[in-house]
Amino acid sequence: MTGNTMENLLEVRNLSTFFDTRKGVLKAVNDVSFDLKKGEILGLVGESGSGKSVTALSIMGLIDPPGYIAEGSAKFAGCELIGMPEEEKRLLRGKRIAMIFQDPMMSLNPVLRIDTHMVESITAHRKTDRKEAVKKAVEVFRKVGIPSPEKRLKDYPHQFSGGMRQRVAIAISLLHNPELIIADEPTTALDVTIQEQILYEIERLSRENNVSLIWVTHDIAVIAGLAHKLCVMYAGKIVERGTTDEVLDNPAHPYTKGLIHSLPEMNTRGKPLQQIPGMSYSPIDLPPGCAFKERCPLADISCEQNPGVTKISENHHVCCFHPLM
Amino acid sequence: MKPDSDTFLEISHISKEFRKPFGVFERIFSKFDSGIREEVIHAVNDVSFALYSGEVIGLAGESGCGKSTLGRIIAGINKPTSGRILYKGKDVSQMNRSEFRNYSLNVQMIFQDPYASLNPRMQVREIVAEAPRKFKIWPGGEEGNERLSQTLLMSGLDPGYADRYPHQFSGGQRQRIGIARGLAVSPECLVCDETVASLDVSIQAQIINLFMELKRDLNLTYLFISHDLSVIEAICDRVLIMYLGSIVESSKSDQLFTSPLHPYTQMLLNAVPRLNRRKSQYSPIKGETPSPIDPPSGCAFHPRCPQCMDICEREAPPLKDTQEDRFVACHLFD
Numbered sequence: 001m002t003g004n005t006m007e008n009l010l011e012v013r014n015l016s017t018f019f020d021t022r023k024g025v026l027k028a029v030n031d032v033s034f035d036l037k038k039g040e041i042l043g044l045v046g047e048s049g050s051g052k053s054v055t056a057l058s059i060m061g062l063i064d065p066p067g068y069i070a071e072g073s074a075k076f077a078g079c080e081l082i083g084m085p086e087e088e089k090r091l092l093r094g095k096r097i098a099m100i101f102q103d104p105m106m107s108l109n110p111v112l113r114i115d116t117h118m119v120e121s122i123t124a125h126r127k128t129d130r131k132e133a134v135k136k137a138v139e140v141f142r143k144v145g146i147p148s149p150e151k152r153l154k155d156y157p158h159q160f161s162g163g164m165r166q167r168v169a170i171a172i173s174l175l176h177n178p179e180l181i182i183a184d185e186p187t188t189a190l191d192v193t194i195q196e197q198i199l200y201e202i203e204r205l206s207r208e209n210n211v212s213l214i215w216v217t218h219d220i221a222v223i224a225g226l227a228h229k230l231c232v233m234y235a236g237k238i239v240e241r242g243t244t245d246e247v248l249d250n251p252a253h254p255y256t257k258g259l260i261h262s263l264p265e266m267n268t269r270g271k272p273l274q275q276i277p278g279m280s281y282s283p284i285d286l287p288p289g290c291a292f293k294e295r296c297p298l299a300d301i302s303c304e305q306n307p308g309v310t311k312i313s314e315n316h317h318v319c320c321f322h323p324l325m
Numbered sequence: 326m327k328p329d330s331d332t333f334l335e336i337s338h339i340s341k342e343f344r345k346p347f348g349v350f351e352r353i354f355s356k357f358d359s360g361i362r363e364e365v366i367h368a369v370n371d372v373s374f375a376l377y378s379g380e381v382i383g384l385a386g387e388s389g390c391g392k393s394t395l396g397r398i399i400a401g402i403n404k405p406t407s408g409r410i411l412y413k414g415k416d417v418s419q420m421n422r423s424e425f426r427n428y429s430l431n432v433q434m435i436f437q438d439p440y441a442s443l444n445p446r447m448q449v450r451e452i453v454a455e456a457p458r459k460f461k462i463w464p465g466g467e468e469g470n471e472r473l474s475q476t477l478l479m480s481g482l483d484p485g486y487a488d489r490y491p492h493q494f495s496g497g498q499r500q501r502i503g504i505a506r507g508l509a510v511s512p513e514c515l516v517c518d519e520t521v522a523s524l525d526v527s528i529q530a531q532i533i534n535l536f537m538e539l540k541r542d543l544n545l546t547y548l549f550i551s552h553d554l555s556v557i558e559a560i561c562d563r564v565l566i567m568y569l570g571s572i573v574e575s576s577k578s579d580q581l582f583t584s585p586l587h588p589y590t591q592m593l594l595n596a597v598p599r600l601n602r603r604k605s606q607y608s609p610i611k612g613e614t615p616s617p618i619d620p621p622s623g624c625a626f627h628p629r630c631p632q633c634m635d636i637c638e639r640e641a642p643p644l645k646d647t648q649e650d651r652f653v654a655c656h657l658f659d
Contacts, residue, residue, distance in 0.1 A: 047525035048496075161613055162388075191387040191552060191614075196596040200607035218525060221555075221598040225607070248600055262530035264559035265599055269578065272534045273559060276527035279495055 008075075009179060009212050010036040010059070015072035015082075017051075017058045020065075024284045028054040028067070030236035038179070039210040043227030043244065045220050045259075049280060051236040052216045056182045058082075059214075060099055061089045077179065095125045098173035102185040104165040108157040114168055115153040121175055140171040144201050163194035170201065177209060184216045199226060220259060224248060229315070232256045235280055235291035242316030252310075252318040252325070254296045290320070298322040332414070333514060333546050334376040334399065334432075339408035341369040341394055366617050368394040370570035371408070373644075376514070381540065381547040383561030383578070385554055385593070387614050391570040393518050396550045400434040400516045401425070430460065433507035437519035439499035443491040449502055450487040453477065457509045473509075479542075480505035481535055497528035504535065514546040515539075521556060533560060554597050558582050566590050569617055569625040572644055576651040586653045589626050624656065632657060 017029040029051040036042050046052040057063055059074050061081060074081040076097065081089070093099075101107040108117060118137035119130055128136075134153065141149035144167045152160075160168060166186055173181055183202070187195040203226055206213050217223050223230070224244060231241040232253065240253040251257040258276040260266060267273045278295040281287070290307050293299040302321045309317050312325070345364040347355065355361050369391045376382055376399075384392045397403045399410065401417070410417040412428045420428060436442035443452060454473050457463040463472045474484035480501045491499055500520060507515055517536070521529045537560060539545055551557050557564055557578075564581045566574040566589065574587040585591045595608075615621055621628055627637040636656050644654040 047527065163613060192554070192596040192598070193387060193592060194613065195598070196607050199598075203607055219598070220526070221600050224598065224600050225603045244603075248603075259526055260600065262527050263600065264530075264533070264553075264555040265601065267559055269559055272537060273530040275530035275534060277531075279497060279528065 007038070008035045009038045009040075009077055010214075011073075011075040012055075012059065013073045013075075015055065015058060015074060016070040017054050017063055017067060018070045019067045021284065026284045027236050027286060028283060029058060030286075032072070032233075032236075032238050034231050034238065034241060036180070036212050036214065038212055039206070040229070041206060041213040041215060041227045043220075043223035043230045044214055044216045044233065045218070045223060045230055046233030047218055047259075047280065049235075049283060050233040051283070052218075052233050053184050055233070056099070056184050056214060056216050060093060060097065060182060062099075091125070094121055094173075094178075095176040096178055097180045097182065098176070098178040100166075100169050100173050100181065100183040100186045102188055104162075104169040105157065107169060108165065110157055113154060113156055114160075117168075117172060118153065118175065121172055125176055136175065137171075140174045141168075143174060143205065144171045145197070146171070163190055163197060166190060166194075166198055167201070170198070170205075174205065178211065180212045180214070181206075182214045182216070185218070186215075187222060188217070188219070195222065202226070220248070221263060221265070232259070235286060236283055237291065237319060239292065239320065240316075240318045242312070246313065246316045250312075250316075250324075252312050252316065252323040253292075253320050254298050254322070254324065255292050257324060258295075331378045332375050333378045333380075333412075335411040335414075336375070336399065337373045337409055337411070339369055339372045339395070339398060339405045339410070340367070341391070341398060341403065342367055342406045364618055367570050367620065368617060369398065369405070372567075372570075372572055373408075374565060374572065374575060376546060376548060378513070378546055379540075379544055380563065381549060381561045383557035383564040384548060384550045384567060385552065385557050385564060386567035387593075388552065389569075389614055389617065390567040391617070392550050392567050395567070396434065396516045396518045396548060399548060400432050401429040402434065426460070430456075430462075430510045431512050432514045432516060433510065433512040434516045434518065435500075435503050435507050435520050437522055439496055439503055439523070440491075442503055443499060445491055448488050448490055449477070449482075449505075452491070452502060453487075453505045453509050456506070460510065462510055476505050476509050479508060479539070481531075495528075497524055497532060500524060500532055501535070504532075504539075508539070508543075511543075512545070514548070516548045516550070518550045519552065520549075522551065522553065529556070536560065554582075554594060555599070566593070569615065569620055571625065571654065572652075573626065573655070574651075574653045575644070576653075580651060586647065586651065586658065587655050588630050588632050588657070592629075592631075624654075 013033050015029055015032045019026040019028055032055055044052045058069055063069060069082055115134060115137060119133040122133040122136055137153055138149045146152055146167055157165060187198050215223055215227060227244050229243050230247045231238045234255050240247060240256045251260055261274040262276060276295050281291060289304040293303040307319045307321050309319055310323050311317055343366040351361050372395060386392050398405050417428060450473060453476060463469045477484045482501050521532050549561055561578050564578050565572050568589050574590045585594050623639050624637040624642055627633045634656060642654045642656045644652050647653050647658050
């Protein structure tokens with residue numbers, strides 16, 4: 001572990017985010033708890049609809065009606081984020097907690113030049129003149145490896161390629177030396193070679209600046225080398241959490257195991273791939289008990305109850321009645 | 326690569342250019358010899374290969390390398406600028422209407438985005454049965470409905486869903502509808518363009534298994550286009566690696582994944598994240614894919630190549646046979 005202090009930077013406890021829909025209450029995030037230490041990288045893994053993005057947005061305080069945080073707490077460096085007044089949240093967001101989104105074309109304004117974006121985010125948190133702000137912008141551009149930064153700052157978002165645009169988004173998130181960066185599928189739209197470049201930059205920045213990182217992804221292989229610990233989400237719940245090596249080498253939840261074994265690389269060519277049968281429930285009216293039971297090879301009558309947390313080892317926990325050992 | 330009896334398709338020297346039409350001002354200025362040149366995108370550049378019956382060929386490369394364009398040309402959706410396609414020994418451009426129809430029905434394409442490729446206003450029954458009814462492959466009435474049920478079952482869909490609309494299905498099921506539509510005309514070959522890219526890992530495995538079952542049961546030939554090398558490794562017999570419109574390496578799957586020859590293939594394989602090879606040290610890769618409007622001189626890969634030599638900047642290497650059935654376009658193997 002890289003943490004300098006053993007103190008938790010972020011403590012999420014029993015977080016639940018629901019959406020009121022015409023068909024009923026959609027429980028996108030359901031009783032989620034985890035910790036993050038300083039300098040640590042957490043991988044939040046799950047398939048589409050598992051609630052991983054909503055967890056990230058809830059921490060950022062970006063849930064709009066009909067969504068609401070039903071209960072739980074998220075403490076960032078001792079401050080409670082849930083229920084914090086909007087003005088105070090605004091002082092945190094972008095300054096101490098930054099977010100990187102999946103599609104930087106959507107998160108950058110297409111009619112503003114990049115330097116306008118940068119100067120705007122700097123002056124939002126710091127009293128400074130434009131000249132100083134541009135200097136800072138050039139500095140972070142250099143940090144994320146964008147060539148000829150002075151020239152590129154004058155460009156519009158569409159003049160950047162996908163990988164470069166994602167670097168711009170990362171650069172903007174670094175403007176105020178945040179303590180926590182939440183990245184929501186930042187490399188999903190990119191080619192593997194560009195993804196490798198971004199992973200390289202992120203790993204370096206996190207190590208050098210001791211920044212904590214939450215990396216939300218559906219691809220367990222991307223995060224395998226980067227994250228110190230993993231949380232696997234299924235139907236709004238964290239079903240397994242632990243250090244990356246423990247979770248990947250000895251998955252305890254049947255879903256985690258199924259997810260790992262359905263990766264093409266885990267199978268021999270010519271043989272059918274191992275697959276998880278069926279598909280996940282709609283998060284509206286989830287049945288009682290374990291949400292995975294219909295697809296689980298080990299399910300029995302006890303799975304009609306809600307599984308509690310079973311401790312596998314000091315840093316490895318699973319929500320299952322039949323943990324694999 | 327000589328055509329023989331079981332060559333299904335032979336692609337020889339296919340190129341495709343896209344031209345950006347001139348605007349009003351450019352048209353006026355071009356009259357005065359002002360040096361305005363038309364922008365030409367060389368999407369596919371002199372590509373040749375053969376597809377044998379019952380084979381699964383993988384086509385891999387970064388975005389913008391022309392793999393989808395090549396797939397669309399093979400499926401008969403786009404016409405190549407130059408070069409020819411031989412379908413069972415017959416030149417496609419010389420075919421008459423009924424021969425061409427036969428060809429394009431036999432080579433079906435399955436698209437990437439299961440949301441954009443299905444008409445939201447059509448029921449599953451209409452989507453799947455449209456082509457076979459139009460071309461009188463299926464009989465009408467009760468017997469036609471029977472064929473529809475069979476096709477849906479084959480694709481792993483409940484025939485009871487035939488009256489539903491696409492929005493009532495999940496991503497994986499929609500992809501199955503797309504597959505059923507392709508299978509409805511009893512094709513011999515499927516061109517799958519990033520068919521599993523947008524699916525979750527567990528659903529992706531289900532669809533790949535479906536493809537492999539169909540290959541076994543119907544003796545299908547596949548051209549499988551994907552940027553995901555781990556998917557290609559799992560299912561393909563032979564792999565073509567494309568870079569900026571050209572094939573840079575072509576070989577059997579086992580050989581390519583155990584000992585890649587071209588520096589680009591090596592770089593690509595190295596960048597694939599894997600659970601078995603967890604790394605905490607990532608290497609920065611030089612540069613990005615250059616633009617196909619203004620490709621670099623010589624070997625298109627030379628600005629990013631770690632083993633670039635003088636000759637690479639001047640001459641483009643041809644695709645040549647290095648060892649048995651391994652083709653590579655690189656000056657290192659001269």
